[in-house]
Amino acid sequence: MSSLGTSPPRKEDRRLVTGRGRFVGDLQLPRMRHVAFVRSPIAHARITTLDAGPARDAGYRVFTQADLGGIVLRAQSALPSxxxxxxxxxxxxxxxFQGEPVAAVVATDRYRAEDGAELVEVDYAPLPPTVCAWLPPESPVHDEAPDNVLLERTFDAGDVDATLASAFLTVRRELTTNRHAGNPMECRAGVALFDPADRRLTFWxxxxxxxxxxxxxxELLGLSEGNVRVVAPDVGGGFxxxxVLYPEDVALxxxxxxxxxxxxxxxxDRVEHLAAATHARDHRYLLTxxxxxxxxxxxxxxxVTCNVGAYSVYPxxxxxEPLMAxxxxxxxxxxTHYRATVRGVATNTAPSGPYRGVARPASVFAMETMLDDAAARLGMTGVDIRRRNVIRPEDIPYKxxxxxxxxxxxxxxxxxKALDAVGYDDLVEEQQRRRGTDEPQIGIGFACYNELTGLGRAASAGPRMPFRTGHDACTVRINPDGRVTVFSGVTxxxxxxxxxxxxxxADALGVGYDDVDVRIGDTDASLWGFGAFSSRQAVIGGGAAHRSALAARTKVLRLAAGLLEADPSDLLIENGxxxxxxxxxxxxxxxxxxxxAYLESNRLPEGIEPGLEATEFYDPIRGAFAAGAQVAAVEVDRTTGSISILRWACVEDAGRAMHPQIVDGQIAGSIAQGIGGALYEHLVYDDDGNLSTGTLLDYLMPTSAEIPEMTIGHVERPAANPLGVRGVGEGGTLGPNAxxxxxxxxxLGVKIDELPLSPSVVWTAARRAAEDRGVVDEDGGPDRE
Amino acid sequence: MKCAPFEYVRPTSVDDVLAALAEADGEGKILAGGQSLVPVMALRMARPAVLVDVNKVEGLSDLECDDGSVHVGALVRHRTLAEQTAHPLLAEAARHIGHTAIRTRGTAGGSIAHADPAAELPVVAVATGATVTVAGADGDRWVAAEDLFAGPLMTTLDPDEMVTGIDFPVPTRWGFAEFARRHGDFALVTVVVAEVDGDLRIVVGGVGPVPIRARSTGAETLGDELTPTGDLHGSADFRRGLAIEMARRALASAGIQG
Incomplete structure (x- = not known):
């Protein structure tokens, strides 16, 4: 029986839901020591004194950049600018940036390490900080880029100027999006152990x-790559x-x-995470x-200007962000006629990096805003203008x-399908009924988007980095007892x-799901895998698993054919x-x-070697786009600026859904994360570069109470890869902002130019709209006549 | 973040608590539910030399109703306040404090002594004209709630004094309304309306350093009295607008025409 397309209990859930997950934080090793980092309290400064003496005198091991031999990470790109x-x-x-690690203190436990960190004396001579990427730089973040621009590129197609000049309608908007971050439940963590006997480093x-x-x-530590083992055990969210390979990882x-x-x-800890793990989505769009x-x-x-923070993160x-935007x-x-100049500008804020959906939650907001604006001016509905412009099946492949x-x-x-799921016609009717009353007003919002997933070498993820991320490897090993262990490069x-x-x-080999165990996340066990990003693993890692299982199956059938004295092409394998x-x-x-295969070589058919395993790579060469649309209806309380989500529907083309429950979970989770970014999450720096939202008291994450029930639908159009799958990890985040x-x-009949849609922003917009209509009272809230 | 080193004592009587505070000479801090104190200690923003754990002190966990008033011992948990029925306003306010885990640990005495201008109980205390019992070296003294709060996270208590209980008069009419970004967050604005002995009070939290008792008795004129400041969550105008709206809602739920 086929396992794909059904939702068997997840292999990992027995340990995760019984509290037996194995996270880095759970790891206890003999003689283990704990590290605390001394971090910069200010955004931009010269270090005039760095004195570890008092901490060392108190018995702490202290490391500075000089002690570590001046190791520097360099993220490389072949792009000309x-x-x-x-x-x-x-x-x-x-x-x-505020939060940058300056020194590391080692002690017997984390409490003492933080005590020691307080003893490290650092003096700073402040430099003018640059916080906003679209204001003139105060003082270069890096000497190599006096204007702080680390990258600029122009996409140019057709004749934009002439087309705009003759267009019936032109719409101009300036839109900004809110800096926020992935903020996984488990923060970053590492344990490093160097065994000098054979110069082997293990890094959990x-x-x-x-x-x-x-x-x-x-490469950075001058070790043989085979003597470095990286183990990613259970990980509590990544996004x-x-x-990213962080300076703290390298230092550790x-x-x-x-x-x-x-x-x-x-x-x-969470304070370090909010200050120094990568941020994202701090963008400005000037659009015509x-x-x-x-x-x-x-x-x-x-x-398009993207605030990329203080460093160009590795790799x-x-x-x-700018290139994706x-x-x-x-x-x-x-x-046809498209011109976009995008740039990444360094500032004295935490570095920006990949975050689920990379740039597109912001760019989709920008694009959809332009459509909505045009629709309003042309007297069209949001639905009609989208239908007028979307790529259609008959346009495929569309360049x-x-x-x-x-x-x-x-x-x-x-x-x-999404319109049907929310009951669009009824919503419009109710919306019209409430117009002009003092009841909360209803608004309906739309987003159509395409999620680029599973990128092969021809469209490799990343801005022309010194490697191509199109392939993964997988080993399928049939053990002497006939059960299967898979060593996969995915994480x-x-x-x-x-x-x-x-x-x-299980399906490719012809065995039961319960007879297959999977080992992931250990570089000593798997041959190769680039890892989790760009919604690539189901397509690429899944493809490698499929190919390896088919190769193992071929050997099984050859061997069995010899034993049964049959022709391999006459054999079937089902459920082992x-x-x-x-x-x-x-x-x-x-x-x-x-x-x-392993124990009775005396029975091996002629020409067949012992052992029963196969290792294969897979590269889809191209990527697979996943189409998606989201529609929601909200109720806006003009007296408080609060928003209640009444309905939410999302329909995506995930190709063939291998485990429908996981697919729906990915979509629901990514929409929830998108709603967090649209309504709550905002990393705010003051003008001096101090992070004002340094704890979860001020950086608001959505909880399950803030996330509405949603309807998730599918358009299952198999992609052109062996499993017919499209990536589904990120698409849901692309819709909610828009x-x-x-x-x-x-x-409210207002323009929204900034995010997040906090009650203050919405209240102010509602008030402005009421003033425009001349119905605001003197003291405060919009009049409720 | 991990807290800085501290001494820890766990006395079992109020007298021993006071003695421990006196010995700490201004460097002591009372630990009750720990829901506000422990996070700021973990950030090393609070660094008490001595932590005086009062959770084993006897006689501070009782909730007693007598003639028109509810006496709440300092160690009564928010969850108990939310579940009791003798003082419906107190129950309603307590339901808005944090989340279940916070309400299970956090205490009434701790919330009053912590004096967070955005917290619910100080607003209820001022609105109902509550009396706070304060134990000190010279015995007990009784302080009107509105005389207790001196500023954000500041009270008129001496460092070696301790709140042992609060008497909340039961209002004849009342209304409660607050606006928070998410349920369980500190409110941006809280408005409590309470009528005690024929005296109607409107008290606003979140718009000043302490709960603000309004002179006006209607929502529309309230805005002129308030001087909120803008912050991450919005402008001063937004807070003022919220206060007016929450006052409307609190008055309406009290059955009073604003």
Whole structure:
């Protein structure tokens, strides 16, 4: 029986829901020591004194950048305008953001390590900080980039100027989006142990990218790559934040080399996480769009500035957000005349990095805002203007103006299904009934988007980095008892990859789901995997698992054929039993075949080597676009600015859903995260570069109480890869900014130019709208006549 | 973040608590529910030399009703306040404090002594004209709630004094309304309306350093009295607007025409 397409209990849930998960924080090793980092309290300064003497005199081990040999991470890109800058493991000479690690203190426990950190004396000579990426720089963050621009690129297609000049309608908007972050439940964590006997380093790390970490740690520390083992055990959420190799990781491993035989542990707390793990989505969009009278999008001129923070993070560089914004700004809409200048600007704030949806929650908000604005001016509905412009199945393959190729095209179908799911016609009727009354107003918002997933070498993720992320490897090993262990290059931060990989292997090999165990996250066990990012693992890691299982199956059938004296092409394997087609009585069990392969070479058919395993790579070469649409209705309370979500529907083309429950969970979770970013989450720096939202008291995460019931629907159009799957990890985050901004705008008849949609922003917009109508009272709230 | 080193004592009587505070000479801090204190200690923003744990002190966990008033011992948990029926206003306010885990640990005495201008109980205390019992070296003294709060996180208590209980008069009419970003957050604005002995009070939390007792008796004129400041969550105008709206709602639920 096929496992794919069903939702068996997840392999990892027995340990996770019984409290037996194995996270880095749970790791206890003999003689383990704990690390606390001394962090910069100010945003931009020269370090005039760094004196570890008092801390060392008190008995602490203290490490500075000089003690670690001046290790510097360098994120590289071959893009012409890219200005390469370095990120030191620990600050040297100057600090560039509040929270940057300056020194590391080692002690017997974390309490004492923090006591020791207080004894390290650092004097700072402040420099003028730059906080906003679209104001003139105060003082360069890096000497190599006097204007703070680390990367700038222009996408240019067609004739934008002439088309805008002759367009029936032009719309101009300036839109800004709120800096926020992935903020996984488990913060970053690592334990590093160097065994001097054979110069082997083991680094347990909550990383999404263990093989990439191994590669760069070995290079930076001068170790043989085979002598570096990176283990990502259970990881409590990543969302891209943990797809970065951080200076703290490098420092921890370098400290381990200085303290051979002693495991050193650092578990990040939430204050450190909010201050120094990567941020995202701090963007400004200056947009001009031209439309014809019937609402056809004719041209788009964009200037996009992304605040990339103090450093170009490894390996993604400062290009990750601006290039994604420029490459996918036009989303699922047909367009010929497109010009977008995108830039990444360094500031004295925490570095920005990949975060679920990379740039597109912001760029989709920008694009959808332009459509809504045009629709309002043209007297069209939000539905009609989207239908007018979306890429359709008959347009596939569609070359976008940024030259990416869309292979999906089912946007209208997704939108139509989502409209049905929310009961669109009834909502419009109720909305009209409430207009002009003092009841809370209803607004309806829309977003159509395309999620670029599973990128192969032809469209590799990342801005021309020195490697291509198109492939993963997998080993399928049939053990002497006939059960199967899979060593996969994928990693999981909660997505259930152990389960999905087991399903793929079980089906391809012809064994039961319960007979397959999956090992992931250990570079000593798996041959290769780039890790979790760009919604790639179901497509690429899944593809590698599929191919390896088929290769193992081939050997099983060859061996069984010899034992059964049959032709391999006449054999079937189902649920671990090999049978001859047409002769149901002639069978052999996989355990017997496996026993022969390992233990009874006397029975091995001629020409077959012992052992029963296969290792294969897979690269889809191209990517698979996943179409999606979200529609929601909200109620806006004009007296408080609060928003109640009445209905939410999302319909996506996830291709073939291998484990429907996991797919729906990914979509629901990503929408929840998107709603958090649209309504609550905001990392705010003051003008001096101090983080004002340094704890979860001020940085508001949504809880289950803030997330509405939602309807999730599917348009299952198999992609052109062996499993027919499209990535589904990020798409849900792309909609909520646009949906909620559009809905509030629709409810109040106002323009929304900034996010998040806090009660203050909405209240102020409602008040402005009331003033425009001349019905505001003197003291405060909009009049409720 | 982990807290800085401290001494820890756990006396079992009020007298021993006072003795421990006196010995700490201004460097002592009372630990009750710990819901506000422990996080700021973990951030090393509070660094008491001595932590005086009062959770084992006897006789401070009782909730007694007598003639028109409810006496709440300092160690009564918010959860108990939320579940009791003798003082419906207190129950309603307590239901808005944090989340279940916080209400299970947090105490009435701790909330009053902590004097957070955004917390619910100080607003209820001022609105109902509550009396706070304060134990000190010279015996007990009784302080009107509105004389207790001196500023944000500041009271008129001496460092070696301790709140042992609060008497909350039961209002004849009352209304409670607050606005928080998420349920369980500190409110941006809380308004409590309470009528005790024919005296109607409107008290606003979150718009000043302490709960503000309004002179006006209607929502519309309230705005002129308030001088809130803007912060991360919004402008001063927004807070003023919220206060007016919450006053409308509190008055309406009290059955009073604003």
């Amino acid at each position: 890219y200005v390469e800058t370095g990120q030191p493991a620990l600050a040297e000479g100057k600090v560039r 790390s909550g990383t999404q990218v263990p093989h990439l970490v191994r590669n760069m740690i070995a 891209g934040v943990k797809a 491993c370098a400290i381990a080399l200085e303290m051979p035989g002693t495991p050193v542990k650092w578990v990040e 769009a031209g439309f014809s009278e019937d609402g056809t999008l004719l041209a788009l001129d964009a200037d 993604w560089t400062a290009g990750i 420029g490459g996918l700004l036009t989303g699922p809409y047909k367009l 976008m103006p940024s030259r990416l190729v869309d292979d999906s095209g089912h946007y209208d179908e997704c939108l139509t 999981s931060q909660g997505q259930g990859l152990e389960t999905t990989v087991a399903q793929i292997v 039993v090999i049978a001859v087609a047409g002769s149901p009585d002639v069978t052999i069990g996989l355990p017997e075949v496996a026993r022969v 949906v909620l901004a559009g809905a509030v705008s629709d409810a």
